[in-house]
Amino acid sequence: MSEDVETLLKAWTTAFSEEVLDYAQPPEVRDEEVFADVYHSLIHSPLSETILQLEANYACTVETLCRERDYKAGEMENKHSREMAEAVHNVQSGKKGLTEQDINTLATQHIDERELLLSKYESELATLHQKQYSEFRQWVMCVHEEYKISNQNPSGMFQRSQSSFSISSQTEVSALQESFTITLGAQMKQMHNLRLIAANILDICKYPSGEEALPQRLQTSMSLYSNNLCGLVILSDSKLRTGTGITRELSDLCSRSTEFHFPPLQAQIDNVKSDIRRAWLWRTDFHQKRLDMEAKLSGEAPDPSQLKKDYSKLQDGDFYLTRHSNLCENHVVFHLVSDLPLDNANVSSRHPVIIGLRNLVKTACMNDITTLTIPLLLSHRMTERMTVAWCMKRAELMFKCIKGFMMEMAGWGGTEIKTLQFLLPSDIHQDVFHKLTVLLSSIFRVSTPIRV
Numbered sequence: 001m002s003e004d005v006e007t008l009l010k011a012w013t014t015a016f017s018e019e020v021l022d023y024a025q026p027p028e029v030r031d032e033e034v035f036a037d038v039y040h041s042l043i044h045s046p047l048s049e050t051i052l053q054l055e056a057n058y059a060c061t062v063e064t065l066c067r068e069r070d071y072k073a074g075e076m077e078n079k080h081s082r083e084m085a086e087a088v089h090n091v092q093s094g095k096k097g098l099t100e101q102d103i104n105t106l107a108t109q110h111i112d113e114r115e116l117l118l119s120k121y122e123s124e125l126a127t128l129h130q131k132q133y134s135e136f137r138q139w140v141m142c143v144h145e146e147y148k149i150s151n152q153n154p155s156g157m158f159q160r161s162q163s164s165f166s167i168s169s170q171t172e173v174s175a176l177q178e179s180f181t182i183t184l185g186a187q188m189k190q191m192h193n194l195r196l197i198a199a200n201i202l203d204i205c206k207y208p209s210g211e212e213a214l215p216q217r218l219q220t221s222m223s224l225y226s227n228n229l230c231g232l233v234i235l236s237d238s239k240l241r242t243g244t245g246i247t248r249e250l251s252d253l254c255s256r257s258t259e260f261h262f263p264p265l266q267a268q269i270d271n272v273k274s275d276i277r278r279a280w281l282w283r284t285d286f287h288q289k290r291l292d293m294e295a296k297l298s299g300e301a302p303d304p305s306q307l308k309k310d311y312s313k314l315q316d317g318d319f320y321l322t323r324h325s326n327l328c329e330n331h332v333v334f335h336l337v338s339d340l341p342l343d344n345a346n347v348s349s350r351h352p353v354i355i356g357l358r359n360l361v362k363t364a365c366m367n368d369i370t371t372l373t374i375p376l377l378l379s380h381r382m383t384e385r386m387t388v389a390w391c392m393k394r395a396e397l398m399f400k401c402i403k404g405f406m407m408e409m410a411g412w413g414g415t416e417i418k419t420l421q422f423l424l425p426s427d428i429h430q431d432v433f434h435k436l437t438v439l440l441s442s443i444f445r446v447s448t449p450i451r452v
Contacts, residue, residue, distance in 0.1 A: 035137060038144045039261070040225040047143065052217045054139070058132045059207070059257035059326070065128060066256050069121035076117060080110040125255060132258040176430065178437045182444045184407055190416050192406070196440055198424040198433055201234060201380050202249055204373070205327040216328050224261065227415065229331045230371040231321075231364050233357075235342070235380065236335040238314040240269055240276075246380060250333065254326060261325040268322045280312050316340060317356030321363075332369060334360050342378040343385045347394070349401055353378060358405050365409040365417060374402065376422040376436070388432055395436050398422070399443040 042051060087106055091098045176198035183189040197204075207213035223229065234246050242251040242265060254265045262268070314320075318337045324330065338353050347354065357374070364372050377386065377394050399422075406417060422440070424433065 035140070036225050036261070039140055039221075042140060042144055042147070043221045043224075045147065047147065048218065048221070049214075051140070052214055052221065054136065055217060055221075055257075055260070056213065058136065062125070062128060062132070062258060063256050065121070065125060069118070069125075072117060072121075073114070076114060080114070084110070129255075129258045129264070133260060136258070136260050176424075176428075176433050178440075180441060180444065184403070184410065184444075190410060192417065193419040194440065194444060195419065195421040196376075196424070196433070196437055197421055198426055198428050200426045201232070201246070201375065201423055202253055203426070204423075205232065205250075205253060205330050207328045213328075220325070220327070220329055220331070224325055224331060227368040228371070228418075229367070229369045230329055230373075231332040231334055231369040232327075232330045232373045233334045233336055233360065233375060235338050235375065235378065237339050238316075238318075238337050240273055240314070242266055242269060247335070254324065257326040259324065259326050262323040265322055265324075269320075272320045276312070276314065315352065317352030317354075317359075319356055319360050329371075330373070332364075334364075336360060338378070343383045343390075347378065347397065349397065354397075354401055357401070358408075361402070361405045361417070362409055365415055368415045370415055370417060371419040371421070372417050373421040373423055374398075376424055380425060382425045382427050388435070391428075391432050392435060392439065395439055396443070399440060403444060 039051075042048065084103075084106065087098060087103055091100065091103060178196045180194040180196075181191060182194055183191050207216055220230075234250065236247050237245060242248055251265050259265075263271075314337045316338050319334050320337075321335065322333045324333060327333075336353065336356055342353065361372070363369075376398050377391060378398070379386070402420070406420070410416065424436070
């Protein structure tokens with residue numbers, strides 16, 4: 001009897017602590033939250049320029065080491081090419097008694113030398129990143145403490161920024177770009193800015209060299225812990241690897257400066273891998289219950305092909321996100337999964353990637369992302385299949401779907417996407433770009449000034 005009473009008391013205690021605010025445990029403040037508030041207060045103070053200069057100097061040091069690595073790797077590759085060409089020539093001509101086995105041995109030696117060189121620089125980069133990370137965070141905390149003591153800022157903290165401060169660097173990236181202002185909504189109309197840009201998707205994430213990068217660094221840092229975040233959509237595969245495709249290029253770009261606020265890209269992707277198992281179990285259970293319910297209602301046995309669907313890996317239309325503070329004007333990268341080629345004509349509004357894009361836009365609206373960049377053609381580069389008619393058809397589909405998603409999300413609450421950027425491959429023809437500009441203005445019905 002006493003055991004039952006004790007169990008009941010524990011259950012009531014747990015229920016009160018979890019459900020009633022007055023009895024709840026005080027929230028635990030993490031070091032990351034403290035640093036976020038401290039950094040946000042300093043970046044909105046007169047010390048912002050000093051912080052940006054320090055970040056730029058750190059980035060310059062890392063970039064110097066990366067350039068040295070690339071130069072050494074290029075030199076080694078040229079040397080290996082010469083040695084291999086000479087060895088192949090000697091085998092074909094019968095000189096020096098070389099055989100095909102010697103060629104294989106030489107190739108293995110070259111691979112080992114390259115891996116040793118890259119491992120050396122990866123170790124040096126990791127050490128440099130960790131050193132700069134520790135120094136920067138310690139410096140920020142010390143400066144903030146001194147700044148409070150000096151009575152320059154008695155409160156010590158600033159409210160999270162609500163401003164839509166924006167300095168765009170897109171003009172330097174691409175000559176092909178157009179901007180529009182539109183209003184969406186039936187009764188409560190909302191104003192949005194639309195941009196059509198032709199550029200390499202990762203070029204818009206790179207800071208300009210020298211002091212030209214300070215305005216972009218200021219914008220990125222001031223809105224880092226604000227309610228006006230910037231997101232970028234890239235198309236990735238389901239392998240969750242940083243060594244291939246666009247993810248490899250993103251990883252290389254991120255490694256060229258130290259990440260002071262979030263885990264490294266590889267660590268974030270490893271966390272995604274660990275979360276896939278939970279998603280796998282949930283999806284399998286949900287799918288099984290749905291098939292059982294459909295079979296019960298129809299009176300037919302479940303389709304065996306549906307039961308064998310593999311949920312142990314990401315599916316087309318799934319997406320995961322990574323957080324960044326060292327990319328120009330982009331804080332969140334949405335990795336939209338697509339293993340199938342999207343340059344065919346079979347993509348419709350019910351395609352998994354389009355449905356995934358709807359969920360992505362919803363996630364952005366619900367998490368204070370007010371600027372979102374989307375690859376308009378669902379491709380990062382032009383291919384032979386992308387004729388003028390193909391581009392117009394794909395763009396029309398995307399424009400109409402995105403417009404519908406934005407109007408739908410307006411009823412969900414959350415943050416409105418104030419700026420939506422449609423990104424085109426940098427090698428698109430200028431005439432096609434202008435045709436897409438006309439198509440955008442006709443579908444979204446661009447606002448025009450009243451003439452008196």
